[in-house]
Amino acid sequence: MSTRPRLVLIDGSSYLFRAFHALPPLSNAAGEPTGALFGVVNMLRSTLKERPDYVAFVSDASGPTFRDELYPQYKANRPPTPPDLKAQVEPMLTIVAALGFPILREPGVEADDVIGTLARQAEALGIDVVISTGDKDFAQLVSPHISLVNTMTNTTMDREGVIAKFGVPPERIVDFLALTGDTVDNVPGVEKCGPKTAAKWIAEYGSLDGVIADAAKVGGKIGDNLRAALAHLPLSRELVTIRTDVVLPLAATELALRGQDVERLRELYTRYGFNAALKELDRGEPVPATATAEASAPPAAAPTADRAHPGEYELVLDSARLDDWIARLHAAPLVAFDTETSSLDPMRAEVVGVSFAVEPGKAAYVPVAHDYAGAPAQLARDDVLARLKPLLEDPGKPKLGQHLKYDANVLAQASITVRGIAHDTMLESYVLNSTASRHDMDSLARQHLGYETIHYEDVAGKGAKQIPFSQVDLDIATRYAAEDADVTLRLHEALWPRLQQVPNLCEVYERIEIPLVPVLARMEQAGILIDVDALRLQSQQLARRMHEITGEAHALAGHTFSLDSPKQLQALLFDQLKLPALVKTPKGQPSTNEEALEAIAHEHALPRLILDYRGLAKLRSTYTDKLAEMVNPRTGRVHTSYGQAIAATGRLSSSDPNLQNIPIRTEEGRRIRQAFVAPPGWRIVAADYSQIELRIMAHLSGDAGLLAAFQGNQDVHRATASEVFGVPLEDVDGNQRRAAKAINFGLMYGMGPFGLARQLGIGRGEAQDYIARYFQRYPGVRDYMDRIRAEAHAQGYVETVFGRRLHLDYIRSANATQRAGAERAAINAPMQGTAADIIKRAMIEVDAWLAGRTDEARMLLQVHDELVFEVREDRVAAITDGVRERMAGAASLDVPLVVDIGSGANWDEAH
Missing domain, CATH: 3.30.70.370 (Alpha-Beta Plaits)
Structure with missing residues (x-):
């Protein structure tokens, strides 16, 4: 029997609806409907007797959800809620609250999404989850630690149960539902595609993506139906996919039962005629499970360094314990590790300690350089790294980390080449959705685990009072460092199954992003040589040119002013010179940013001079002055750092x-x-x-003219000019080629007639004609x-x-x-x-x-x-x-x- 804590998530909206249709239309003495309410209350009483560590009652909030925005016809076939059912919603919530159940009703999403998010959070925190529901959609969430129970039929469903019922495993339920559709929710599927056909297709082609890719191979009328449905299948998949990333007011570890309001329950049970429940209440049972939850489950994280942590974190100070941990690392299927260092610059950082986790809640910290007064004796850094080197360099031992490139670069300075990088939670999050949120560990833990990690400032302070990590007390350092490894492992268990559900994304992650990590690390370690003397000379030349521009600007203005002062520029350009203020600041003032100056550069010579001055100032401050200071004293080179999870486009x-x-x-x-x-x-x-981007445009669009130009190795801008201006290729002049180039690149970035007119210095009507001719030809x-x-x-x-x-x-x-x-x-x-x-x-x-x-x-x-x-x-x-x-x-x-x-x-x- 599992000793893990248990969370029960109750699909309240589903149970009320099903109880309403399953039970006779009961009513109390006052004529108020009570049948559905009776069924839900009995189910809740049964749940209380099982004494779960955590529990939540989740119900749909009123108002539209994101699915209604995706597909306005979503649930359009559903009839209005019967008045007798609607009348039981508020009494149900009142009884649920009086029983002490936490209630969650989140606007903009469905109860399914709230349950899905909590289930994945809890699973990642080492908690077993039981979803109490009769809704088939939840089968997609089933895992070794998430199961379903239907209290109305007294049946449970694990992975094997899902396969037995649907013919596909949990990770393919979304594909299954997209193919079959859902008449109740008005989700379009493939016409005449029933459960057996959907399961057969998925077994044959592997996934929905596989079915779509091989749709031409499916014969008969059902094949025609499949091909007719191809356009909407991606939408159907999104509609039936339960979200697991909803931002919630409560984390899974905050869902312990509250104390019961016995007097309110007595009043409600009496009013609705629930006699058995009333007798049970008068006998003083069931007992709220709050104490059990506090005793056995990982507590919610507090924001300070001296709070309880969610697992068993060990401080390793002797050789025998290190040997034990190294043996555990070798035996583990996946090792999460993290380094604590003396610097954020990996090329200058030294290892202060190393942490590991091999299963959720089990982690260790091995300090090697904490040197504050009274610090306990620690194992020698060189000895620890030498003993870890075989494991870290073993390509057959899968490694996991959060931004592992940094750790790999740090360890490279200690002559350790990290191999076997299998997973990186930063990249898992980034590939899943590059624009969804930040991809740092603290943000990911908050979003996916409902857990607030200890922040670096909590243990080391901030600003001028921040101390090096080597000065942090070892007890506090252990909580912080071991938590990093532990949370990274929990995040992986939350994120990796989601990636696996989308084969294309999984391919991007496994074939592009993960293999690129060691490549980037090697490039960063190599660095590049720079000529410091040449840069210093350039700084002097830039300074002279900036001085000249300042003089020219003062002459144009008729007085001196600071080219670095937005306030003085605002007064000069818009008050004195009366130039049009085409761009405003958020407060409604005329802007002097680059966009604003570009917009009026054709009106007066001064805006262009200011732009030139700023460009030179930026080059000087960013490069010619700064690069010399960034030369690494050990290597004599400059080492840039590549951000792999920043740009939304990849x-x-x-x-x-x-x-x-x-x-x-x-x-x-x-x-x-x-x-x-x-x-x-x-x-x-x-x-x-x-x-390359124009070539990709030709490939994606399949336009015959563009394809011919590139396949014939033509100058594509000259070819475009020939087409747009209707002149032979050999007669295209420089201005026509320049205009064609602006069109080619501008249209890729969504440029309209106004933007093209401004770029080419022509009228808007002429620019519109250029674009119209372009689309005629392409x-x-x-x-x-x-x-x-x-x-x-x-x-x-x-x-x-x-x-x-x-x-x-x-x-x-x-x-x-x-x-x-x-x-x-x-x-x-x-x-x-x-x-x-x-x-x-x-x-x-x-x-x-x-x-x-x-x-x-x-x-x-x-x-x-x-x-x-x-x-x-x-x-x-x-x-x-x-x-x-x-x-x-x-x-x-x-x-x-x-x-x-x-x-x-x-x-x-x-x-």
């Missing part, structure tokens, strides 16, 4: 320093790239995808845009070629501006996201090919669609050929991927 970001924003089209930006140099005997090689592009907008509205997300989902939070917004922005993003996101996936796939392939060739070449940087390498001079030709082959082969599109590669003594020369 693109990598770069920080400390940010190398993504060095302008390549300005002389000043190119000079900064000249300071990124190769060491003696080596060359910088830069490999850049040519027009009708497939317009069809793609219309199709992708419709998909985005139906699904709430769009997908890349590889199945990465890009969620659009405002696609159904009532705000027209927000909705239009989301529609523009829907058109562009599949192209940006696919480009991001392609270069990530290329990086994984190139890194594998370069393994063992570090004496010949090293991959150093990834910037947008470009990879930068450091290559030995005598190997440039061979490495260039190998890189081109792997980058060009990173995806199979309907047009070729073209890679431009150059080499030089510095990054700029390599272009």
Whole structure:
């Protein structure tokens, strides 16, 4: 028998409805209907006798839910609630509250979603869950620690029960329901597709995605029905999917029974004629289970460092205990680990301690460098790391972490190469929904576990009073560090099943994001050499040019002013010069930001000068002044950090320093790239995808004209100009090509006539004519845009070629501006996201090919669609050929991927 705590989640709305139809129409002496109420109260009394550790009564709130926004016809077939049933809702809630059950009614979602969220939270916290319901949809939640019970039929359902009843396992119930549809909720399925057919298809094709992919293979009338349903099946799947990420006012560990209001219960039981319940109450039973819950279950987290923690956390100070833990780590199927360090910069950090978890609630902290006065003796750092090295470097031992790239980089400084990275909870969350929330551990624990973790500031302080982790008391440090490993493991158990339910996302996670972690770690560790003297000279040159611009601006204004003061600029531009204020601040004042200045740059010379000044100031502060300070004293190189879970489209970001924003089209930006140099005997090689997003547009749209241009290796901008302006290819002039380029790229980003007119300096009508002619010549592009907008509205997300989902939070917004922005993003996101996936796939392939060739070449940087390498001079030709082959082969599109590669003594020369 399980010794784990138990949570019972009662599907209150379902039980009231089913009891109403199952029991005779009873009433009390006053004529008030009581039949449904009687059935629910009896069920609740039975639940109390089982003494669950936690319990919640979940009911639907009034008002529409997100499913009504997804599909206005959702539940449209349901008749109005019978008056006798509606009259029993409030009395039911009153009795439930008096019995001491926590009640949850969340607007905007259904009771199913609240139950699903609590069930997954509790499971991740080591709590067994019983869902008391008669609703078949909940079968999708069944797991080793989540089961269903129907108290009306006295039946239970575990995994085998789900398979026996439906013919598919719990992880395929959503697919099953999408195919069969639901007449009660008006969820469209495949016409004439019953449970046996749905189960047969899923068994044959593996999943709903497999059924959709192979729909052409299904014969007969049912095959025609399936193909007719393809457009709405993704929506049906979303409608029947129970959400497990609802933000709730109470966590699973806060659902202990309250004390009963005996007098109120006596009054209610008397009023409704529940005599058996009244006698039971007078005998003083059942006893509320609050004490049991407090004694046996993990307590809710408190926000301070001295609170109770949700598991058994061990401080390891002696060699024997470390040996025991290493044995447990070797035996565990998955090891969650985390490092505590002396710095956030992994290239400068030293290990202060290591924590591990092998099952929820069982974790340990091994300190190696806590050096405060009175600190207990600890095991030697070098000895601990040497003993852990075989396990950490074993590719056959699966590892789990939260942002494991950081830990891998830290351990690399101690000569440990972490292998076997199997899971990263940050990336699990990111792949599931890159825009849903932040992906840090504290936020994820709050969202998915209903648990408030100890924050770093809780144990080390903040601001000027913050102490190094090495100064934190070991008891407190153990709670903090071991909790990190424990919570990471619990998060994985909550997130990984959700990923597995969506095969395309699982593929993105397993084939792209996880394999990329060690690749990025190696690039960050390699760093890049910079010429510090050249940067200092550039800083001086930038300062001189900024001084010159300041003089020119003062002359134009007729007086001196500060180009760095928004207030003075506001007065000068809009009060003195009377320029139009086209962009406002949130407070309604004329803005002087970049967008505002660009909008009026054609009206007067001063806004353009201010923009030039700001551009130079940013280059100086971000790069020419700062890069020299960022050189690592140990390696003599600059080491950027790649953010893998930041950009919604899947693109990598770069920080400390940010190398993504060095302008390549300005002389000043190119000079900064000249300071990124190769060491003696080596060359910088830069490999850049040519027009990759346009090529992806051609592939996605299938437009014959675009496909022909790329397949014929034409200059696509010249080809577009020829089509739009109706001139032979050889007669296209520079202005026409420039206009065509603006159209090609502008339409990908949802640019309209106004934006194109402003960019080209032409009238809006002329710009509208250009766009109309473009769509006449490339009708497939317009069809793609219309199709992708419709998909985005139906699904709430769009997908890349590889199945990465890009969620659009405002696609159904009532705000027209927000909705239009989301529609523009829907058109562009599949192209940006696919480009991001392609270069990530290329990086994984190139890194594998370069393994063992570090004496010949090293991959150093990834910037947008470009990879930068450091290559030995005598190997440039061979490495260039190998890189081109792997980058060009990173995806199979309907047009070729073209890679431009150059080499030089510095990054700029390599272009």
